[in-house]
Amino acid sequence: MNMTTPESINSPLIRLEGITKVYGSGPAAVHALKGVDLTIDKGEFVAVMGPSGSGKSTCMNILGCLDTPTAGTYRFKGVDVGGLSRDQRALLRRNYLGFVFQGFNLLSRTSALENVELPLIYRGVPARERHAKARDALKAVGLEGWEFHTPAELSGGQQQRVAIARAMVIEPEVLMADEPTGNLDSVTGREIMDLLCSFNTERGVTIVMVTHDAGMAGYAGRIVRFLDGLIDSEEPGRRHVS
Amino acid sequence: MIWETIILALRAIRRNVLRSFLTILGIVIGVAAVITMVTLGDGATEQVRADISSLGSNMLQVRPGQGFRGPGGVRVFAERFKLSDAQAIEREIAGLKAVAPLSDQSGQAISGNRNWSTTVTGSTNDYLTVRNWPLESGRVFTESELNSGRAVCILGATIARELFGDQDPLGAFIRLDRLSCQVVGVLASKGQSSFGQDQDDLVMVPIRTMQRRIAGNTDVKAILVSAMDGVSTEALREDIERLMRERRRVSEGQDDDFHVRDMQEIVSTLTSTTRVLTALLGAVAAVSLLVGGIGIMNIMLVSVTERTREIGTRLAIGAREGEVLMQFLIEAVVLSSLGGLFGIALGLGAAALGARLLGVPFVFNPGIVILAFVFSASVGMIFGFFPARRAARMDPIEALRHE
Numbered sequence: 220m221n222m223t224t225p226e227s228i229n230s231p232l233i234r235l236e237g238i239t240k241v242y243g244s245g246p247a248a249v250h251a252l253k254g255v256d257l258t259i260d261k262g263e264f265v266a267v268m269g270p271s272g273s274g275k276s277t278c279m280n281i282l283g284c285l286d287t288p289t290a291g292t293y294r295f296k297g298v299d300v301g302g303l304s305r306d307q308r309a310l311l312r313r314n315y316l317g318f319v320f321q322g323f324n325l326l327s328r329t330s331a332l333e334n335v336e337l338p339l340i341y342r343g344v345p346a347r348e349r350h351a352k353a354r355d356a357l358k359a360v361g362l363e364g365w366e367f368h369t370p371a372e373l374s375g376g377q378q379q380r381v382a383i384a385r386a387m388v389i390e391p392e393v394l395m396a397d398e399p400t401g402n403l404d405s406v407t408g409r410e411i412m413d414l415l416c417s418f419n420t421e422r423g424v425t426i427v428m429v430t431h432d433a434g435m436a437g438y439a440g441r442i443v444r445f446l447d448g449l450i451d452s453e454e455p456g457r458r459h460v461s
Numbered sequence: 462m463i464w465e466t467i468i469l470a471l472r473a474i475r476r477n478v479l480r481s482f483l484t485i486l487g488i489v490i491g492v493a494a495v496i497t498m499v500t501l502g503d504g505a506t507e508q509v510r511a512d513i514s515s516l517g518s519n520m521l522q523v524r525p526g527q528g529f530r531g532p533g534g535v536r537v538f539a540e541r542f543k544l545s546d547a548q549a550i551e552r553e554i555a556g557l558k559a560v561a562p563l564s565d566q567s568g569q570a571i572s573g574n575r576n577w578s579t580t581v582t583g584s585t586n587d588y589l590t591v592r593n594w595p596l597e598s599g600r601v602f603t604e605s606e607l608n609s610g611r612a613v614c615i616l617g618a619t620i621a622r623e624l625f626g627d628q629d630p631l632g633a634f635i636r637l638d639r640l641s642c643q644v645v646g647v648l649a650s651k652g653q654s655s656f657g658q659d660q661d662d663l664v665m666v667p668i669r670t671m672q673r674r675i676a677g678n679t680d681v682k683a684i685l686v687s688a689m690d691g692v693s694t695e696a697l698r699e700d701i702e703r704l705m706r707e708r709r710r711v712s713e714g715q716d717d718d719f720h721v722r723d724m725q726e727i728v729s730t731l732t733s734t735t736r737v738l739t740a741l742l743g744a745v746a747a748v749s750l751l752v753g754g755i756g757i758m759n760i761m762l763v764s765v766t767e768r769t770r771e772i773g774t775r776l777a778i779g780a781r782e783g784e785v786l787m788q789f790l791i792e793a794v795v796l797s798s799l800g801g802l803f804g805i806a807l808g809l810g811a812a813a814l815g816a817r818l819l820g821v822p823f824v825f826n827p828g829i830v831i832l833a834f835v836f837s838a839s840v841g842m843i844f845g846f847f848p849a850r851r852a853a854r855m856d857p858i859e860a861l862r863h864e
Contacts (some may be wrong), residue, residue, distance in 0.1 A: 261842045285777060306781045313779020320861065328476040328546040338778045340465050385778075 222383035226425070230297040232392060232425055233282065238291035239278050252279040252446035254291070261392070264419045264426045266456060269445030276397070278445065279429050282315060284308040284397045296392070313341055317386025317424075322397040323378040323387040325370040331381045332366040333356060338389050356384040360414060378423035380414065387418060396428040400435050412438045463791070466784075472791040473805030474799070477764040484760040485800030487753025488840065490803025492833045494746035498813035502739025506732045506823035513728045513824075519694050520591055522722040523550075523701060540709065541680035541716035544668065549708060550684060554700050556692035561587035562681040562733030564671050570664050571636040572624040573747060579620055581637055583671020589648075591687040597621075597770045599631045602667050605643075608835030614642040618650035618661040637664060640674050677725045693722050749838075753800065754840035761793050761848035772852050773860025786853035792843020794838055805830055 259265055269275040280286035281293060284300055285308075293300045294338040295311065303311065310319075325334045335353040344352065357366055360380040370378050379399060386394055396415065400408030416438055418424050427440065430447045436442050439456040474481045525539040547562035565582040582588070586601045590735045597618065606613050614635065621630050630644045642664075651660040673681050688697050705711075705719055749790060765772070809825075816823040 267716065280858050283777070285861075306783070309776065309779050309781045312777065312780075315618055316779075318774075318777045320774075322770075324777075324861065326771055326774070333472070337775070340469070340773075341779050341784065 221425070222257075230294060231258045232261045232296060233257070233427075234292075234294045235278075236292045237282070238278070238281060238288045238293060240274075240281065240286070242290045247365070250289070250448055253279075255448075255450055257443065257450065259273050259393075259425065259427065261425055262419070262423045263440070264416070264456070265428070266439035266442045267427065267429045267445065268295045268431070268433070268436050268442060269451070272447035273451075275429055275449040279395065279397060279427070282393075282427055283318065284311050313338065314389070315392040317389060317391035319379070319382050319386050319394065319396040319399045321401040323370070323382045323402070325378055325381055325385075327371065328369055330369055331362060331373065331384075332369045333398040334370070334381055335385045338385060340439075342389065345346045345387075352388055353384070356388040359387065360384045374407075375403050376410060379403065379407075379411050383414060383418075387422075387424070390422075391424060393425045395429060396426060398431065398434065400427055400430070405434075408432070408435060463787070465786050466791045467795060468790060469722025470795045471535055473792055474796060480760065481796060481799075482551070482846050484757055485753075485796050485803065486514045488567070488750065488755035488797050488800030488837050489753075489804040489807060489829065491750030491753040492685040492801050492837050493808035494749055495833050496805055496829060497811045497815060498742035498746050498811065499739055500826060501815050501819065503743060503824040503826050504812075504816050504819075506735040506739070507824050508821045509731045509735055510728055513724060513731065519688040519690075519692070519827030520724045521686040521694060521698055521701065522720075522724070523686065524682070524720050524722070526720055527714075528716045536859060541682070542683055542684055542719075543679055544672075546705070547575060547681060548702060549685045550686060550701060553704055554697065556688045556689050556697060558687045559587035559590035559685075561591045562668050563588065563683045563685055564681055565663075565675060566676060568664075570620055570638055570673070572630075572633065575624045577620060577623045579617075579676060582663050582665045583668040583675070585664060585668055588665065590686065591685045595649045597649045598649045599644070601646060607667045610667055610673050612640055612642045612670060612674065613645045613667065615646040615648060615665040616644055617648050617663040617665075619659055620662065620664055621647045637663075637666070637675060642666065642670075642671075659790065681770065684793065690764055690807060694725055697737075698723055712743065712796060730864060750836060750840060753837075754797070754844040757793055757797055757800075757841055758844035758848060761789065761845055765789065765848045765852045768852075769860045773857050773863065776826065776855065777861060778858035782853045783852060786849045789852045790842065790845050793849065794841040797839045797841025797845070798834065800841075801834045805833060805839065808833075816858075 235255055235257040238252055238255040242249040242251060255274070257278075267275045267279065281288050284303075285313065286293070287301055292347060295315070300308065300311070308421060326337070332350070332353050333389050335356050336349050339349040339352060354366060360383050362377060362380050362384065365373065367379065370381070370442070373381065383399075394415070401417070404412060412435055414424055415428070419426050426439075428435075430436050437457045442454050442456050444451045444453070523542070525541055534801055535788050537847065542562070544562055547560050549556065551560040563583050565580050568579065570577045570579050570581075587595075589596075589601065596615070599614070599615070601612060605611070615636070616624075616630055624630065624635060625633065630647060633644050634641050635644060636642070648661065648665075653659060666675070668681070672733040686697065686701065688694050701721050702717065705721075706717065709718060709719060772785060775788075809830075813823050
């Protein structure tokens, strides 16, 4: 995986061209995406909206390199992800992508610190450096002093903060957030959104977030709406700076 | 990375102590059973070997043959040995430490109002040499006592206790049937033989006394021969057979009318019997190890299903297929190895206790301990592979969506 070809320097961070995704085959086939073109530049905060079944989750999975498109090309930093093997995509996620899920997906009965260390373990970071980085990441999400609490001992908002710390600890290019506030009350949700925004502005991490909530989408710089497997509309968000 | 994975596995095990314990219980029991069986079996083998060598190691027994011959199946006893046969062996065969002619029969030993039924053994002092049997007190027979067949005797420990209790039997007289005998010595206790006989239950008299004054014949029932150290009992046996065939005029091509039995042979027969038993018990125990392995696979499959979301998270974070496979495989191997370690400890403990209860020596066999450990680790590897592969091949999207 050569990420520094001359071509890649000038290309956008994420570029989808004519992406389609078909599940099943024959008459029972489901066309989840029907030709999506989308470009996301470095440092953007994009909210993806749309009703259930509109293809936004499928698109998210493809963007997150968890899934491959049936047709079309997806270039991440100029590299065609479609040509990568399962393990190569795993390495790409490990090195460039952070994930935040609706259900937090923390390892149960495992301390916050150990949860945050997890991606660093896969990166082969030595223990001492790992502890330091994980502590810093927890501090950055405002959980200093909670390092040794397990998820069961943390509130929903705190758990999501741990998850964000886990995503941010590798200093990713892109943070993929799948309804990060879906399981939280609105006050906590807004706190989480403020946290994500601060990472976006202060650290320049690109954020792609799926959400149902128009209020939360308002935090983004750009809102992309999906409908029936296609991008229906794009509009600037509240934080749009033109 | 491997080390990290082992730490992760240990963390996963620690997170669910009870289930981990139940998972490895099968392995623990299996390994413990193997270790206990094999260790006790080795102890029993050792016991048999020790018992037989207490009978007298590198000893040969020469006995006249007996069998059924002729059309009517008449029982035929071959001609008895005489004292001259023993003397001939002593004279003509090299490499002997001692040659003891033996003639015994059961009889009553009486002292005062005490009465004990025992075996009266007529032999020479060589008998004690052959059987490697020291005296507790007193002395052996003198040359003149042996030659003239005097009425003296040496008591086994059991007889001494039964007839005299705490009193000193030396110098006292006991009656063997109608013969009054003076006690000149008491033998050290040898205890039970591996066949359950009380070896100390005997009265020993000079062989001529036995022949002339008790049995009333000149027969020698058996000749015990012990080889000097380093002399092959196999070669001795051939020499004795040749000499006896000559003396007993057994013509060429005819079967021997006597037997020469080698104690070494009996040792190896008996120990091989206990070995076979040990192997059988060990095999039964090994089956329980297999069952333990299936238990591990079962729980690992449940664990993989239960931790689907965790696996999804790991895959999303960037774990490669091989890393997830390794994680679960190592988890299974660590679990089963822990089971192996517990099992070894438990097995050795049980074997030590069992050895004490059964009165056999505790023989530590490092080979079987290593084998059991390696086997239990391999069980984890083999039975953990299928669940681990299932985890590694999961689709991260499906896994993340799993409730």
